[in-house]
Amino acid sequence: MKALQYVEIGQPPRVMEVEKPTPGPGEILLKVTAAGACHSDEFVMGLPEEAYVYGLPLTLGHEGAGIVDEVGAGVTAVQVGDSVAVYGPWGCGVCPACAKGQENYCHVAAERGIVPPGLGAPGAMAEYMLVDNQRHLVPLGDLDPVENVSLTDAGLTPYHAIKPSLPALVPGAVAVVIGSGGLGHIGIQILRAMSPATVVALDVSDEKLQLAKDVGAHHAFRSDESAVEKVRALNGGRGATAVFDFVGIEPTTALAAKLTHPDSEIVIVGVGAGAVPVGIFTLPWETKARAPYWGSRSELFEVLDLARAGLIHVETERFSLDDAPKAYERMHAGTLRGRAVIVP
Incomplete structure (x- = not known):
């Protein structure tokens, strides 16, 4: 499958051919419908080699949405065909912060090497994306994934x-x-x-x-x-x-x-x-x-409800996966109106 990856320090991301993942127990494979490009990606790709800690190659995209394509053993909260958004700040799921849905402030994520998609784990700028746990999926329902995927971070x-x-x-x-x-x-x-x-x-x-x-x-x-x-x-x-x-x-x-x-x-x-x-x-x-960071799982439900009520919307410009590097060129030049969204 195709994926947009950061491959070499200091160089623009490239569209690469990578192996399609297979979900293991508790995991979910999404056929990606949309992935948002973010200034955080540009920040990460602008780090010097001595400060870069995200691993290479890195499939970008910490804002993701997709259709459930396959589920691993034990997954019961979603079914094949569901349209979902990905909650990005993954945590351990059991520490005091995670117990409140605040995985963005997980007490042990760093020491256990738990990293968000697109910021260490393979992200959403690919034809398929592997999600580690069903709690990291939020139903989109009838919301357009392309118009709303950026709400997972930018909202x-x-x-x-x-x-x-x-x-x-x-x-x-x-x-x-x-x-x-x-x-x-x-x-x-x-x-x-x-x-x-x-x-x-x-x-x-x-x-x-x-x-x-x-x-x-x-x-x-x-x-x-x-x-x-x-x-x-x-x-x-x-x-x-x-x-x-x-x-x-x-x-x-x-x-x-x-x-x-x-x-x-x-x-x-x-x-x-x-x-x-x-x-x-x-x-x-x-x-x-x-200096807050990202948001909680319950707050993502609230943000999507604001969108359903027509109270917020994202100004978006669409790019194909092949044209995804151009989205970052436009971002760097400051010529995007709102958010760039990659549509595989």
Whole structure:
């Protein structure tokens, strides 16, 4: 079968011929219907050799959906022919975090070598994908897999980041989204669907700012020093109650720190080297900073229910498996509108 693999450090991924997997006990083989491309893939492929830990060759794709093609012994939760999405942050399944469905925070995954698909295990950018356990599958039902596969990360990650902040996002509050690309444009929709706050998008790209407006941002400003005054002007100089940074580099985290008010929150979601200082004489009093990762299994059900209700959608551009390397070229160039989805 064909698979898009990262084969050589520092080189673009290539479409390769690999052996079709066979499910063992407890495993499920999916005929892939869609796989999402993510900036995390680009981050992984940009690592120098001494920092790269994901193994080679690596079949990419941590956002996956498919039709159940075969099941191993003991699998009872899904049947051949079911349309499913893959919950990506695999854990041990039995530690305290996993018992709550928070496999994204599994206590022992690292020490036991448990890795997500596309980030160590073979991913979804292939004609077939092996899933290790039925608990990692969520029914898609009548949701279009191509239009919704990216919700398994690009929807789940912002949902997990935003949900704890919702009690503070009351009428009159301002929520800022920095970076309105693949994750950010869904984060904007989640905020609009679940809070009465004024939603402000910041980006350096006019195209991304237009996308932010198209999906519901109340305001969209250039992500520079002028944004501080513009955001503060929206509520009499107070500033943002919550800032969600979907970029996570030093300029954006520094900007986030300038946007907040006392008892506010900064949530760094983007995979970058940025950070915010936390101390008595740094951020406004009682300002909190979080760096969440992915999301829980139960939250993925909630995200898909938001999509079924028509409250969120993913802007997608489709690529065949043969053209999948071009999706990453477009991502690197910053010319994608929303998410790239690979359709084998």
